[in-house]
Amino acid sequence: MxxxxxxxxxxxxxxxxxxxxxxxxxxxxxxxxxxxxxxxxxxxxxxxxxxxxxxxxxxxxxxxxxxxxxxxxxxxxxxxxxxxxxxxxxxxxxxxxxxxxxxxxxxxxxxxxxxxxxxxxxxxxxxxxxxxxxxxxxxxxxxxxxxxxxxxxxxxxxxxxxxxxxxxxxxxxxxxxxxxxxxxxxxxxxxxxxxxxxxxxxxxxxxxxxxxxxxxxxxxxxxxxxxxxxxxxxxxxxxxxxxxxxxxxxxxxxxxxxxxxxxxxxxxxxxxxxxxxxxxxxxxxxxxxxxxxxxxxxxxxxxxxxxxxxxxGRPGPESRDARTPSRPTQGYAVELRGLAFAYRPESRPVLTGLDLQVRRGEHVAVLGASGTGKSTLARLVAGLETPTGGTVHASERLCFVPQEAYVFAGTLRENLLHLAPTADDDRLREALEVFGLAGLGDRLGGLDGEIRSRDERLTAADRQRVVLARAWLSPADVVVLDEATSLLPVGDDEAIEAAFTAGGRTLVTIAHRVDVAGRADTVVFFDGSSVHTGRHVDLLDGHGAYRDLHSHAALYAH
Ligand SMILES: Nc1ncnc2c1ncn2[C@@H]1O[C@H](COP(=O)(O)OP(=O)(O)OP(=O)(O)O)[C@@H](O)[C@H]1O
Ligand SMILES: [Mg+2]
Known part of the structure; x- marks a missing residue:
């Protein structure tokens, strides 16, 4: 049946x-x-x-x-x-x-x-x-x-x-x-x-x-x-x-x-x-x-x-707790073995047999055209989707920032403390500084200023900054950002990545701008039919489609 x-x-x-x-x-x-x-x-x-x-x-x-x-x-x-x-x-x-x-x-x-x-x-x-x-x-x-x-x-x-x-x-x-x-x-x-x-x-x-x-x-x-x-x-x-x-x-x-x-x-x-x-x-x-x-x-x-x-059929939050997250091997933050995934049995598989090991403190950039499976990979790593084949082992303290920035009605402080209830005001002010939120803080009347639902004082970029700051304040040792800086000025990406990796955190960035690849330790590249992993320079040398992606981006930038 x-x-x-x-x-x-x-x-x-x-x-x-x-x-x-x-x-x-x-x-x-x-x-x-x-x-x-x-x-x-x-x-x-x-x-x-x-x-x-x-x-x-x-x-x-x-x-x-x-x-x-x-x-x-x-x-x-x-x-x-x-x-x-x-x-x-x-x-x-x-x-x-x-x-x-x-x-x-x-x-x-x-x-x-x-x-x-x-x-x-x-x-x-x-x-x-x-x-x-x-x-x-x-x-x-x-x-x-x-x-x-x-x-x-x-x-x-x-x-x-x-x-x-x-x-x-x-x-x-x-x-x-x-x-x-x-x-x-x-x-x-x-x-x-x-x-x-x-x-x-x-x-x-x-x-x-x-x-x-x-x-x-x-x-x-x-x-x-x-x-x-x-x-x-x-x-x-x-x-x-x-x-x-x-x-x-x-x-x-x-x-x-x-x-x-x-x-x-x-x-x-x-x-x-x-x-x-x-x-x-x-x-x-x-x-x-x-x-x-x-x-x-x-x-x-x-x-x-x-x-x-x-x-x-989606399991409730309680069953997620019951499913003890399997830990990666010592020294690694994320380990994927033969990872395969399709949204439905009849759909074309998004992933077929992906192997990837991410060391603690490593910065991984995920690149590829739209619809190739970057967000799906991020959701699998975060445990939000169940693999149809292979295994995902990831650190328990993982924070996933999805493509849509969700700021809820409440004070700015409540929004920032959502994943870090014990952070003190000094730390919150540091977060405002690092993520360029000082101006918003002033506009709202300080940390206790109320954010209303559909508050027009917040731009879409402000929302991304709040969500990034929330992830940065969290105690997570692995952070997965899915195009989470897409609305911020080009120069901000590098500073934000540095803020996340400074404390030795592992960072996985699903990139909307290809220049992040040059700063990452490892690149995961979705070319539309298969997935390639390696160092940026090696992929540039060995993979035509990856080279094309970068030369198109350079052309566009000019
Ligand atoms: N909930 C879903 N149900 C069915 N198919 C989906 C679902 N989400 C994504 N897909 C399909 O899976 C494939 C990969 O989608 P995914 O969102 O992972 O791509 P992406 O690389 O993140 O794209 P983008 O750059 O546009 O965000 C696409 O063909 C998409 O249509
Ligand atoms: Mg996506």
């Missing part, structure tokens, strides 16, 4: 509620069950010259309809708590997972939680729509089959064989559509990420043939999305064959089987009319609706649940 369906099952409401819905659904189908049999008997009674008996049989349909309508009323009341229970269960699991993720990455959670809530509501609406549609398809289908068998088992078989073939074909098509739909969603996601990456790189590479490069990359992405969508449409087109097999062939086979039986007198005209009533009024609409719902809403639901299962 896939992760999405497991998540749905884990939040399934009380069996009593399910049983109540099933029971009222069965009663609701009484008119469908009675219709064919009553029509058959009414016709035969009329042919035999007994109009009062025919009227009674037709009256039975009317009574069944009244009972069915009362059951429908009860059914809606029984279904509502079922769907709401499911929504509550899903909401608890997924919002908890989302908050755990936000707590670990330090990212603001409001937008992510809102998105999760919207997706859970979408699941609730889809489940409710699927339940309502299945109620009006699966139960009538079963009813029509029982009615046909009661009427005449030869006619029953004539319908059951093509119907069973249609259902078998549909049960093969649905998982295939889910796989193709999921693939198409992943292609769309990757295309979106790629477009953002290309647009971000273009200004820096303009004049170096970047326009043609960007166009080629985007066209390749668009082609992949189109090919994936086409595969979905092809599977969808096969639905028509299921409808023909399950809704049209049964009518034909009832007529074909009836002709010889009518001739030899072993079948009454009423039974034939009753059987066609079942096929035309119950079976055919139910098959069409079943195919549309199982190939449409159900597929959408499974794909959506898969995504929510990823969110719900």
């Amino acid at each position: 896939n992760a999405g369906l497991r998540l749905l099952r884990s939040t399934t409401p009380a069996p009593r509620r399910l049983a109540r819905v099933a029971a009222w659904s069965a009663v609701e189908c009484l008119p469908a069950l009675v219709s064919g049999v009553s029509v058959a008997h009414a016709v035969d009674a009329l042919v035999a010259g007994r109009p009062s008996a025919a009227t009674l049989w037709l009256g039975a349909i009317a009574v069944a309809m009244v009972v069915g309508a009362a059951a429908t009323r009860r059914l809606y009341a029984a279904m509502s708590p079922l769907v709401e229970d499911l929504r509550d269960g899903l909401m608890t699991a997924t919002v908890r997972g989302t908050l755990a993720e936000c707590a670990r990455t330090g990212r603001p959670g409001a937008a992510t939680v809102t998105q999760t809530i919207e997706q859970v509501d979408q699941v609730r609406n889809l489940v409710s729509a699927v339940l309502r549609s299945f109620r009006s398809t699966v139960v009538p289908l079963a009813t029509a089959c029982v009615g046909l068998l009661l009427l005449d088992n030869r006619l029953g078989l004539a319908v059951l064989v093509p119907l069973a073939a249609a259902l078998a074909l549909q049960s093969l098509l649905v998982p295939r559509t889910v796989r193709r739909q999921r693939r198409a969603a992943l292609e769309q996601e990757a295309f979106g990420a790629d477009t953002a990456a290309v647009l971000a790189d273009l200004p820096a590479l303009r004049g170096l043939g970047a326009d043609a490069w960007g166009r080629k990359r985007l066209l390749a992405g668009a082609d992949s999305v189109a090919a994936a969508e086409l595969r979905v449409v092809r599977t969808t087109a096969l639905r028509q064959s299921v409808i023909a097999l399950g809704a049209h062939i049964p009518l034909l086979s009832v007529l074909l089987v009836s002709l010889p039986l009518l001739r030899d007198g072993s079948l009454s005209a009423g039974a034939v009319i009753g059987a066609t009533t079942y096929v035309l009024t119950v079976l055919a609409p139910a098959v069409s609706s079943f195919v549309a719902v199982s190939g449409g809403w159900v597929v959408e639901l499974v794909v959506l649940l898969d995504r929510l299962a990823l969110v719900a």
